[in-house]
Amino acid sequence: MAKWLYSIGERVYLHKFKTLIASVMALLVAAALMLGLGASFTGELSIPGTKSEQAMKVLNEQFPSPESSAKGSIQMVFKAPEGKTLESETVRSAILETLETLTQDVAVDSVVSPYDNYSLSENKEIGYATIGYKLEASKVTEASLEKVKAAAEQARAAGLQAEYSGNTGSPIPEIGGVSEVVGIVVAFLILAYTFGSFLMAGLPILTAVVGLVIGILLVLIGTNVMEMTSISITLAVMLGLAVGIDYALFIISRHRQNLADGKSIRQSIALANATAGSSVLFAGLTVIIALLGLAVVRIPFLTTMGIAAAITVAVAIAVAVVLVPAVLAIVGEKARPKLQSNGAEKKKRVRSSNAWGKVVVKYPLPMAVAAILLLLFISLPALKLETGLPDNGLKSEQKTERRAYDLLAEAYGPGYHAPLVIVARASEDANGSDSSATVRNAVSELDKIENVASVSEPVFNEAGNTAIVNLLPGTGPHDSRTKELVQDIRDYATSAGKSGAVELMVTGTTAVNIDISDKLNAALPQFALLIVGLAIVLLGIVFRSVWIPIKAVLGYLLTLTATLGFIVFVVQEGHLASLFGIPEPGPVLSFLPVLTAGILFGLAMDYEVFLVSRMREEYSRTGDGRTAVLAGMKNSGGVVTAAGLIMVVVFASFIFVEDTMIKSMGLALAFGILVNAFIVRMTLVPAVMALMPRLAWYFPRWLDRITPKVDVEGETIHHEAHDDERVA
Incomplete structure (x- = not known):
């Protein structure tokens, strides 16, 4: 491996400008492909084969939805002023006027008021409206969201509390934001202190950013051939930037040590690539193996996260052993540390024996x-x-989404945010009224389980042999008692299913997350x-x-x-x-x-x-x-x-x-x-x-x-x- 990398270092030195041009061309080709193909992220974090996923599959088969669940929607929650209810005439008028402004948005498909969806709380103080869009959630524009914000402000001006949350917005996270810039600036200062040179401090940053851009473009292209969650791109940015700077740092540091020992530019670059470059290659491959090893747990979204990060790490390795030597060759003698007097140099060598290492040893x-x-x-x-x-x-x-969450919990209890969907399916032997009676009998006992706040009436499919029941826990989605409730329901399902007459399954967002x-x-x-x-x-x-x-x-x-x-x-x-x-x-x-x-x-x-x-x-x-x-x-x-x-x-x-x-x-x-x-x-x-x-x-x-x-x-x-x- 060392000989191979030594040879690469020498060849790059001889063809430094060609290597630089080839790197730029690789970036431009990747950018062109990405612009042509686009990117397609999914926000789904699911694991096939779990009990809740199996139940969801039965639910989708027996109760097919005619509309795409990907359509955008927003829930606007209203709370009446103190001493009034949502049925008070002035409050009702203010809410309807607010919602009327939203119907003027051509992207809006429907607006259902709290009075039409029967969502008023028991004390009539809180209720919600639902705004449905004609577009997919990721394609709802910022202009539409601004109109929702303006409508909420209009309701607040009338004395109501109005908050909202929804599934709108692009699933693709922002890349190149403030966080990345801050990280790069501080990294530059650390490198400047380490090398004692602003020029040399900029080289690892430059090469790492080039490698990161190429890697991210490849990840975006990859979203067209595999399903990938949006969080994958952030992980890829984190690792690509971090290892890109570090790998360049190791090779440049070794190059400067070689130059300080009196070696020529060509020999120093080749030797740095053979030694530090070998460590970079081995260490980088170890990182890639670890990331790809996430596939062994057989969880699709985790596998694709590992693949995305592995792509940026692989590009960082290639940049470190190819582009970094080319840049060092172009910089030439400017990378050589300044010589000091013999006495100063000797004193420096004594100090550089590492005081911390001496203490540890x-x-x-x-x-x-x-x-x-x-x-x-x-x-x-x-x-x-x-x-x-x-x-x-x-x-x-401070976020309206959190305040909307709290209002809904206040109105309908904490279990509103932890809904469970019970799928009850009669056996194939039962039919007609017998199957529906069997299902009703099985679900009638659900409300006797501890921590169950409410159980809806069963809704049957056309065949009458499968029903869905909405169950609200008495606790929220992050409460350990909600998890215990899911297990209690499954235990009950096991005992109810021993007769072979009915099968009970639990699904819904909360069960899936658990x-x-x-x-x-x-x-x-x-x-x-x-x-x-x-x-x-x-x-x-x-x-x-x-x-x-x-x-x-x-x-x-x-x-x-x-x-x-x-x-x-x-x-x-x-x-x-x-x-x-x-x-x-x-x-x-x-x-x-x-x-x-x-x-x-x-x-x-x-x-x-x-x-x-x-x-x-x-x-x-x-x-x-x-x-x-x-x-x-x-x-x-x-x-x-x-x-x-x-x-x-x-x-x-x-x-x-x-x-x-x-x-x-x-x-x-x-x-x-x-x-x-x-x-x-x-x-x-x-x-x-x-x-x-x-x-x-x-x-x-x-x-x-x-x-x-x-x-x-x-x-x-x-x-x-x-x-x-x-x-x-």
Whole structure:
């Protein structure tokens, strides 16, 4: 691998401008294809095969809907002024006048007032109107939404409280917003400090942005051949930008080290590509494998999220080993660090031996114990992990969607937002009046189950053998008692179905979300076991060691549990919530644990490879384990620190966006990288390796013979270079 990348580095140096032009052409071709094909995202987060999905399939078969559920709709909720009701003459007149203005929008198909849909609450103080659009939800224009906003303001001016929520708006998230810009600016400042040069600081940013644009264009094109959720594009942006900057940073840093050692531009670029480029390629492939490994849990939307992110990571790798060397060749001597006097240079070399590395190596046992205890303490809240999907009830009270949510809960109870749909199907043996009577008898017992607020009358299909019943819980969608109710209904369905006369199934948004969370939670141990095994195999091959992979896996597991513990502490329990802009404590995003497990594995292996490969390089040369640890901390510690800070900043910049899912993902990944880079890789790893300086590199001979050799440190290149020097 190192020889191959060395050759690429040399060829790119010789054809630097052609490489640059080819990169620009690749971007333009991708842009043209995307403009021609367009993008098509879906907002569905579903898992085929769950009980609720099976029930939904029966529901759609027996009660086919003549209209597309994709049409846009908005629910406008009204609350009467104090001392009045919605039936008061002045209030009624104000509501009808407000709704009349909406009928003038040519995009509106229908407006149903609270008086026509019989939605007035028991005390007549709250009710809602439904605005239906002729267009699909994603195609309802901003102008139409502004008219809804104006109508709500008109009702408020008349003394009513008017709030609204709906399914309108584009499912494609905004790309290139403030969060990404903030992340890039802070990353630039970190790079400027690291390199001591604004020019060199701009190169990783430039190449990463080029790679990100190409990657995102490819993802958008990919939406035409596979169903992909809109959240996938945000994850792809997060990872593509973060690894793009980091991978370029590693190669440029190694190039500058080579230049400082007196090598020529051509030789330095080729050698940096062979050494740092090998680590980038291996680490990047590990990230891609981890992302594609999400497919093993057999959850479609999670699989496509992994594919989207893997595409941007793959482009980041290609840019790092092809475009970055070309840019370095064009920059030429400007990349060479400024020479200092011999005395200053000697003094600098003494200082650069890494003070933190010396402390860790001097006190390895206390440092290792302290790091492990700290991570275990942070992990404790993870024992109380509860997962779910966000809704308007978790938004800020400053949002009209949240206020509409609260009004509806006040009017009809918290269970209004957690409706359950019961599908009751008689057996094939029953027919006519017998089948309907059997179904009625089965559903008549539902209201006796604990936490059931109301049960509607059954509505039968044309054949009379299948009915749907709407059931409202006494608790909201995020209450654990609602989940218990779903299980109680299924237990009742099991007992009712023993006779074989009727089958009861539970579906609806709440049941679907509960099933998704349960399936994802069950998949986490399976997925974690897979990637742990993968890490042991890959790191064993790279470092020719038994204990380094085991140590790396334990560090990864501590990183994962600490990250989940922190997320539970902040998101679920609400501690420090205001600091991170989290308006309301609630369950952790259902797919966040599995997603975090995969992404952190890939990124954790990045830092493991970059740091330990330099240690192995020194150990191969000297055979001294403690010296190898110090050398690794000296040569790679600063770069890993800068890379970790950049990745934390990029992920953290997404914490302050409005979308709850994106906020949770940004917070989890930022904290995970912070823990992994600074507590695990920069403290725990060198401390453990200092405790067993020779044992850490133990590899049985029989295992060495059957294990394929992968050169990620560029040993073959170094040996050839030394041989050439001796011949000369």
